[in-house]
Amino acid sequence: MAVLELINVTGGYTRKPVIRDLNFTIGQGELVGLIGLNGAGKSTTIKHIIGTLIPQQGEIKINGITLKEDIDNYRSSFSYIPETPVLYDELTLKEHLELTGMAYGLDEKTMKERASRLLSEFRMEKRLNWFPSHFSKGMRQKVMIMCAFLVNPHLYIIDEPFVGLDPLGIQSLLDQMDEKKREGASVLMSTHILSTAEKHCDRIILLHDGRVRAQGTMNDLRRAFNMPNATLDDLYIAMTKEQDNE
């Protein structure tokens, strides 16, 4: 069964839709890249999946359940890392982890074990009692990442994760994603860093003007564009040009 399923999803902020008739699924253990230009509808798609926007038409299911059917179950099935870190100015790093653990019903022991592993992986042990105002952009991003991985959900939704992270941070994130994938979790990741997406994603969804332009493995995409040996960069540029000519 698909972990995430979008069926004919149309939606946006106002009555004029930003995304139209989206159809795609993510299977268990899959890492799927959501690729598109600025304004293509990546973030809007993600907002619909996490439930801050409600689709005007169509359905979104996580593990076969829509948000309406069982809100608690739906919400505890995924964790989300936003593009811009959203932290509580009044909570320290340690308290962010505690709060997340409480919200997702982890017992205190599990929370502490997982937290200490993540803290050393992301080299943040010494900053446990710091407030976010003393964190750099990359550190703030790391707090979000640690909170997301602390939950250990079925599905990770990650919006533009590599901006602001240092190379070690990027590597730690990729390692974590690989590990979770091996354990059977799925990841939906939107990004502009195409070389990384090409290297790590099992499948790619190309979004353009709010529609799915193409999706599949790299080989599927090469076939669809009739460009053997092309990189994702080549395909991406080809797609935007094709669109301009229409």
Added chain:
Amino acid sequence: MNSLSQIWSKRFTHYLTEVQKYMRFVFTGHLAIVLVFVFGAVGYNYSEWLKVVESSFPAEWLVAVIIGAILAFSRPITLLKEPDQVYLLPLETKMDYYFKKALQWTFFSQIGLVAVAYIVGIPLLNEVTELSSGQIWLGLGIVAVLKYLNVQIEFNFRYALRGKWVLIDRLIRIVLSILAIQTALTENLLFTVIYLVIFIVYNLIWKKSVNDQPIPYEHFVKLEQNRMMAFYRFANYFTDVPHLRGAIRRRAWLNFMYSLVPYTKTNTQGYLVFHTFIRTDDHFYLWVRLTAISALIAAFVNLPVVILIVAAALSFATTIQLKYALLSSKEFRMDMLFPVDPSLRTKAVHKLIRTFVFLQAIIVLICSIGDSLFYLPPLLILIVSELTFYLSKNPNNR
């Protein structure tokens, strides 16, 4: 040169309108009335005291110390903004003109305070000392010169050391200013001149080191931001300042309060709300202020009706303001995605308000002990708070 003078005058006009916009609220608010009473009472007591003051009273020292301390606080008002460190960079060598304007404004906007303080001291000097009125007015002239030097030095010092060691400089200037004023008021004008010369030399030292340094934009911008923040925070007591984000303090001494929200899933929102309330200055000091007023009235006013009305009104204000502050949600927060019952937030806020209104009631109870109906105000506080919470609408349900 021309463009810099335009930049300065534009900023200056903008700054004045911004300050006026909020000062209007400050002076039409309850503060104006309070100030009139406070000044009246202080002035009356001062004039009564002048009738009995002994001639051995060290008036010269008192005036010198007070004026000297005020003089030392001569923070430059540069009106620099964050983008300046990029956009004004090509004009670095021409900034002299801009800073000259800035320091002029600094001088004229701050001279009033010292002048008023000195003038308030004049009746005391007349009463206690043998100074002629000419000598007293000469003192005022010297204070003005000192103010000018203080403004120049503080700017040059901060410029030269990029904001470090400011306290030491301030200490040096306090001592020199006090000595200069004291000698002027005790007719040792030769010493006054010597101290002024030391001041001028001290200024020249720093001025010289300014010339071969780049502008410390970071420090001056920070200084500006702090000043405007302080102003906005002050104005926020009287009206709503939109772009103000409350400062955060750890307040570790209140950590024991978090034991009310131990680690369980149902306490998720409680954990968050308690931390938010205790650590956000805006929320926490709101409670402190309203509780303090209620307690002071209970302690020092002897009219039971007044105590009851004030206690009820402040309990209502505490409850409604905290409810709105903690429940309205305009921005996205991560807890909006948490897999917990959405009604937990309201329950958590209710628990927090109950806890702190209970503390308010206890404090008022302690302050009204000795009154015959001492238990009534605390009881009223609790009842009004509960009613307010239930009967007011939830800011999230539009």
